[in-house]
Amino acid sequence: MAKAKIGIYWAAACGGCDCALLEVNEQILDVVAAADILLWPCAADPKYSDLRDYKNGEIDIVLFNGAIRTQENVELAQLIRTKTKYLVAFGSCAQSGGVIGLANQSSRNEIFSTVFGDQANWPQLDTNKNGHDLHLPEFLPRLTHLADVVEVDYVVPGCPPPKQVVSALFSALVAGELPATGTVFASSKNLCEECSREREQLKITQILRPHENDPDTEKCLLDQGFMCMGPATRGGCLAVCPAANMPCTGCAGPTAAIRDQGAAMLNTVASLIGTGEEGEDQLAAEDAILAQFDDIVGTFYRFGAATSIFKERYHERNATAR
Amino acid sequence: MSSPRIGVFVCHCGLNIERTVDTLSVSETLRQYSGVAFVSDYDYMCSDPGQQLVSDAIREHRLTGVVIAACSPAMHEPTFRRAADDAGLNPYLVEMANIREHCSWVHLDRSEATAKAVKIIKTMVEKVRGNHPLDPVRIDHVDKCLVIGAGITGIQAALDVADAGFEVLLVEKEASIGGHMAQLSETFPTLDCSQCILTPKMVEASRHPNIELMTYSEVLNVSGYVGNYTVKIRKNPTYVDPDKCNLCGDCEKVCPQSVPSEFERGLVDRKAIYIPFQQAVPSTYTLDERSCLGLHPLRCSECAKVCEPGAINFDMQPTILEEEVAAIIVATGYDMYPIVNLGEYGGGDVANVIDGLQFERMLSASGPTGGQVRRPSDGRVPKRVVFVQCAGSRDPENHNAYCSKICCMYTAKHALLYRHAVADSEAVVFYIDVRAGGKGYEEFVQNATEHEKIRYLRGKVAKIYQQDDKVMVWGVDTLSGKKVEIEADLVVLAMSMDPHPSTRALTKTLKISCGGEGFLKEAHPKLRPVESLTAGIYVAGAGQGPKDIPESVAQGSGAASKAIALLTQDKLSHSPETVSIDEEICGGCGVCVGMCPYTALSLTVSGVAECNEVLCEGCGTCVSACPTGAAQLKNLTDFQLREMIEVALSDG
Numbered sequence: 001m002a003k004a005k006i007g008i009y010w011a012a013a014c015g016g017c018d019c020a021l022l023e024v025n026e027q028i029l030d031v032v033a034a035a036d037i038l039l040w041p042c043a044a045d046p047k048y049s050d051l052r053d054y055k056n057g058e059i060d061i062v063l064f065n066g067a068i069r070t071q072e073n074v075e076l077a078q079l080i081r082t083k084t085k086y087l088v089a090f091g092s093c094a095q096s097g098g099v100i101g102l103a104n105q106s107s108r109n110e111i112f113s114t115v116f117g118d119q120a121n122w123p124q125l126d127t128n129k130n131g132h133d134l135h136l137p138e139f140l141p142r143l144t145h146l147a148d149v150v151e152v153d154y155v156v157p158g159c160p161p162p163k164q165v166v167s168a169l170f171s172a173l174v175a176g177e178l179p180a181t182g183t184v185f186a187s188s189k190n191l192c193e194e195c196s197r198e199r200e201q202l203k204i205t206q207i208l209r210p211h212e213n214d215p216d217t218e219k220c221l222l223d224q225g226f227m228c229m230g231p232a233t234r235g236g237c238l239a240v241c242p243a244a245n246m247p248c249t250g251c252a253g254p255t256a257a258i259r260d261q262g263a264a265m266l267n268t269v270a271s272l273i274g275t276g277e278e279g280e281d282q283l284a285a286e287d288a289i290l291a292q293f294d295d296i297v298g299t300f301y302r303f304g305a306a307t308s309i310f311k312e313r314y315h316e317r318n319a320t321a322r
Numbered sequence: 323m324s325s326p327r328i329g330v331f332v333c334h335c336g337l338n339i340e341r342t343v344d345t346l347s348v349s350e351t352l353r354q355y356s357g358v359a360f361v362s363d364y365d366y367m368c369s370d371p372g373q374q375l376v377s378d379a380i381r382e383h384r385l386t387g388v389v390i391a392a393c394s395p396a397m398h399e400p401t402f403r404r405a406a407d408d409a410g411l412n413p414y415l416v417e418m419a420n421i422r423e424h425c426s427w428v429h430l431d432r433s434e435a436t437a438k439a440v441k442i443i444k445t446m447v448e449k450v451r452g453n454h455p456l457d458p459v460r461i462d463h464v465d466k467c468l469v470i471g472a473g474i475t476g477i478q479a480a481l482d483v484a485d486a487g488f489e490v491l492l493v494e495k496e497a498s499i500g501g502h503m504a505q506l507s508e509t510f511p512t513l514d515c516s517q518c519i520l521t522p523k524m525v526e527a528s529r530h531p532n533i534e535l536m537t538y539s540e541v542l543n544v545s546g547y548v549g550n551y552t553v554k555i556r557k558n559p560t561y562v563d564p565d566k567c568n569l570c571g572d573c574e575k576v577c578p579q580s581v582p583s584e585f586e587r588g589l590v591d592r593k594a595i596y597i598p599f600q601q602a603v604p605s606t607y608t609l610d611e612r613s614c615l616g617l618h619p620l621r622c623s624e625c626a627k628v629c630e631p632g633a634i635n636f637d638m639q640p641t642i643l644e645e646e647v648a649a650i651i652v653a654t655g656y657d658m659y660p661i662v663n664l665g666e667y668g669g670g671d672v673a674n675v676i677d678g679l680q681f682e683r684m685l686s687a688s689g690p691t692g693g694q695v696r697r698p699s700d701g702r703v704p705k706r707v708v709f710v711q712c713a714g715s716r717d718p719e720n721h722n723a724y725c726s727k728i729c730c731m732y733t734a735k736h737a738l739l740y741r742h743a744v745a746d747s748e749a750v751v752f753y754i755d756v757r758a759g760g761k762g763y764e765e766f767v768q769n770a771t772e773h774e775k776i777r778y779l780r781g782k783v784a785k786i787y788q789q790d791d792k793v794m795v796w797g798v799d800t801l802s803g804k805k806v807e808i809e810a811d812l813v814v815l816a817m818s819m820d821p822h823p824s825t826r827a828l829t830k831t832l833k834i835s836c837g838g839e840g841f842l843k844e845a846h847p848k849l850r851p852v853e854s855l856t857a858g859i860y861v862a863g864a865g866q867g868p869k870d871i872p873e874s875v876a877q878g879s880g881a882a883s884k885a886i887a888l889l890t891q892d893k894l895s896h897s898p899e900t901v902s903i904d905e906e907i908c909g910g911c912g913v914c915v916g917m918c919p920y921t922a923l924s925l926t927v928s929g930v931a932e933c934n935e936v937l938c939e940g941c942g943t944c945v946s947a948c949p950t951g952a953a954q955l956k957n958l959t960d961f962q963l964r965e966m967i968e969v970a971l972s973d974g
Contacts, residue, residue: 187909188906188907189906189907189908189909189910189950190907190908190909190911190949190950191909192909192910192911192912193909193910193929194909199911199912201912201915201916230911231909231911231913231949231950232949232950235909254950254951255907255950255951255952256907256951257904257907257950257951257952257954257960258949258950258951258960259960259964264948264949264950264951265949267946267947267949268913268947268948268949271913271917271943271946271947272913272916272947
């Protein structure tokens with residue numbers, strides 16, 4: 001049997017996903033034995049032309065990590081899509097925009113001001129330096145995820161994807177038994193299924209951030225007031241964060257039945273918040289609890305801001321300038 | 323699955339819809355909509371020919387779903403679901419698009435209303451597209467009914483259910499049944515003796531072979547669901563064996579402890595061992611543990627020493643009874659608004675300021691004064707009595723906002739009976755306005771004002787206070803515009819009616835709701851006045867809102883007939899539009915379990931949530947709380963909702 005041809009690509013990414021590939025340890029040897037790696041910018045130094053030279057559909061599968069931030073990301077995603085049979089959204093950024101999706105709370109101008117300062121220093125799309133024309137890819141007005149620009153066949157969630165999830169993908173790859181397209185390489189259930197903590201069905205009476213108190217190691221973090229995203233997040237990682245006494249941040253994204261992870265969790269938290277008392281003071285008491293939230297978007301949409309129903313902040317004043 | 327063939331039926335509702343919605347244009351637009359196989363409009367879709375139109379179209383056009391664009395589903399959903407069922411289409415594939423209450427009735431602009439009607443209908447077409455055929459949930463039930471509260475309402479309800487051949491458990495918190503009606507002297511407007519018409523019913527309730535009477539008892543816990551409630555009732559110890567007690571009254575004579583008599587409204591004392599009143603049912607003495615010196619021969623056992631039949635047993639323990647009942651009638655009744663709350667009227671301070679029920683006891687032949695009107699302070703016969711209506715009622719700033727409904731009538735009765743009882747007496751009534759709606763009521767008040775020389779002053783009383791041995795009443799006569807100052811011997815406050823203090827706790831036990839004032843809440847103020855929102859639990863009497871005896875009795879019978887309708891069914895059916903849990907997705911976080919107001923949800927041993935669809939009322943609270951999307955309402959899934967919202971917000 002001919003060796004499979006695989007590619008690994010990064011768009012707007014931090015590099016963590018590439019490292020995560022190696023977390024499977026010696027299993028990587030099975031992968032290399034079963035497949036040739038045709039594309040891996042993190043490890044080799046491929047050129048656009050190399051990729052263009054492949055025949056359409058020549059690559060069997062590409063693991064694509066990173067979000068779509070620039071026009072170059074879009075073009076490469078489209079090019080890769082033509083060259084590969086299967087495209088995998090690998091990691092939270094490819095799956096749903098990831099942490100950097102939080103940038104959608106700011107306009108492009110605001111981001112540029114923060115990063116480059118004076119408008120004079122902002123990058124220009126087309127410049128001429130020393131007689132050479134230089135074209136930079138456009139920084140898109142809004143960050144988006146892979147499935148927004150091309151069709152995606154599989155999703156490997158996580159920030160970065162945990163070892164057992166990557167391993168499951170590699171096993172399927174090596175065995176030549178990829179599941180039906182649309183498969184998400186994680187549990188179909190939420191994280192609570194894998195979490196060993198005890199939930200007592202308590203009302204949430206206070207909102208705590210991880211540094212504000214030492215969580216009890218046996219009890220449900222949510223019961224204690226720590227905003228654990230586990231209930232609204234797919235399992236598959238074996239609940240490593242709660243096991244390490246840290247609330248789940250939601251990197252694996254929602255279950256198949258949820259459109260908007262943050263909204264789902266906000267609904268849950270809103271249902272759970274309460275002082276246990278009834279009467280006229282109840283609403284004020286609940287408002288006081290809600291006021292303890294420091295960063296609602298960053299808590300509930302840490303990985304899903306770019307794919308939320310809300311999409312981005314509405315910039316009234318400079319709506320036209322953008 | 324083959325493509326959907328949905329029928330849309332647009333009702334004109336006479337002019338109700340047609341006036342503001344162009345039904346013809348709506349029909350034309352819908353005819354072009356994807357999935358719609360048949361469209362028709364008609365004057366009154368709910369009429370027989372209208373329903374026929376629907377059934378015929380279902381058969382002829384092999385419709386897979388139906389949208390009736392007409393009124394609220396609360397009105398005619400059952401009508402059309404039945405029509406569809408008759409035509410062989412699963413009734414749960416029929417939905418109402420409300421283009422009347424939500425559209426034609428609330429808009430004036432015809433073109434805008436027409437466009438909105440189209441949207442509403444398209445939204446429901448999307449819903450029907452995602453609907454699945456469902457079958458009602460069938461439930462077995464037991465054949466017993468629980469009635470809580472044995473005032474006149476509860477007694478009437480119990481008798482009606484028992485007469486229909488079903489077993490009734492009648493639970494009363496006090497030592498005797500009868501409620502407040504037993505305290506009344508004569509009843510308006512016919513002036514028949516209250517006890518004379520009540521006691522036969524009390525006796526009948528106690529003797530009825532189908533009624534099990536539990537006095538001095540409280541409902542502790544209720545679980546289960548319609549047709550199969552499990553109720554836990556505690557019978558508190560009376561320390562007197564009713565079978566042995568021969569009512570000799572020797573115990574009462576020797577008892578050293580006296581406390582104000584509840585039945586006599588504190589006008590006189592009773593002993594710690596007592597019988598509430600002569601015609602009490604069950605006819606036996608009760609030893610009130612709270613006022614007894616100590617239930618122990620070392621402390622005091624005077625009563626036990628003199629009891630010849632040996633009926634007194636200090637070791638009597640509370641007993642807990644667990645019963646299965648199909649239906650529950652809640653008839654918890656009322657209490658008077660506390661007179662001490664009316665400090666401005668001397669309530670609680672001035673001895674000769676009393677409430678209406680105290681005056682009833684004075685007027686009653688069986689009362690502490692033997693039917694003579696006498697002042698509590700010195701026992702003298704008052705020559706001038708001022709009656710103050712709306713005491714604690716219709717005063718949203720300080721007291722109850724609502725009208726207590728019966729006070730105008732009982733005040734007229736009080737004044738009239740007083741005038742009859744005391745020669746050369748003067749009766750003055752302060753009123754805001756006289757509300758005498760009811761058969762013979764207005765005539766009764768007219769008679770009181772015209773022939774009985776009772777002075778009616780329109781105005782509010784500002785202040786009541788003691789001066790020497792008189793009670794001074796300051797008020798305004800708003801008809802003459804003059805200040806009024808009356809020197810009275812006795813003042814009777816027509817106190818507001820409160821829900822009985824036990825009501826709120828009981829509603830929590832029963833998981834039914836109270837309105838803002840604390841009265842039991844009915845499912846619909848007009849069309850479902852004796853039902854609670856929980857299936858199989860009914861409300862009746864003054865616990866549901868201030869009302870007089872005839873109304874209370876009518877509600878008691880009404881609630882009974884509802885219970886009988888339930889008890890006579892072979893099996894009960896329950897809407898299948900409940901919650902389902904996708905076990906592939908549920909990770910068992912348990913958020914839903916704590917949310918369910920009907921305790922329908924639980925976690926199974928395998929760690930997923932499970933919905934008992936018999937208990938589920940389909941409210942959807944768990945669905946919005948579920949973080950995984952595993953909990954979905956049947957035929958109203960998130961997916962359906964999204965499709966519906968999409969259409970509702972689209973331009974087309």
